[in-house]
Amino acid sequence: MTAVRVAYSCSYVPPEWISAYGLRPERLTVDCSAEAAAKDCAGLARLQGLCPYARAFAASVIAQQADAVIFTTLCDQMRRICELLPAEWAAKTFLLNVPRTWQSAGAFRFYKEELVRLGGFLETFGGRAPSSDDLAALMSAADNDRQECRTLAAESFSQADRSLKRLALTGGPITTDDSWLPGVVRQHSGLVVLDATETGDLGQPGPFDHRRLADDPFDELANAYFSIPHPARRPNDPFYAWLGENLAARQIQGIIIRRFTWCDTWAIEKNRMRERFSMPVVEVEACGGSGARARTHSRVQALMEAIH
């Protein structure tokens, strides 16, 4: 039997929770051209003036005919897109409420309740609530995979060509449209050694605490994902603490922020990053077409010239 495919984009959706219900989580890598391809779709025609990533995510969900889709309230644009999806998607769509503020026990309890509510939604697609042991086993496997990726990334950083300038890439999610960006950076004698985008290291939970995982896997799952330091949370000091630590560990010399038009979350952070970190910061436009590519070339070049 083919597993039910549950599409999502936001880092606060734990894929282990979907797998534990016996369904298949698919964090979609969005194709910005899917937006153009879906222009004829009645629902998407109403989605102008919104973040191109959010629009392309909705278009990809429809184009790929996911069985179910999870949106979150982390960003108003995604919430809006969720409301504007064609009516036939209503029964297949779940909106996970993610609190913007995170410091109180009440906010964490609310997030856990939302995950339980998500479980109820997954049950309507044939999912079954997992036992603690099954959930713990899935979490351990996922944790090991992530640890392996971190080890590989650390190895590749240690072997990186030291004559190249070391950069961090941060901002909104990476799309299939971004495959040319590392080449541009390389062309200007740079190398991205930290992927601090929403779909990169920034959007990953930290390692699970194995004692807590054994005692109460659901609580540990919720805790690890709730602690992801996304800049949209308020206050967002944990984002700057996380970024500062990683910039230092990878000896970063400059920062590229990828921002989608209409994305306020990352627009605000550009100036704050400039104030906080003593290194050059440039913003490049994501999913902006060929004009944006030309602008990206000149901004990356300017960044390299500003690095001493």
Ligand code: SF4
């Ligand atoms: S890029 Fe910005 S506006 Fe677009 S979905 Fe992400 S947070 Fe929301």
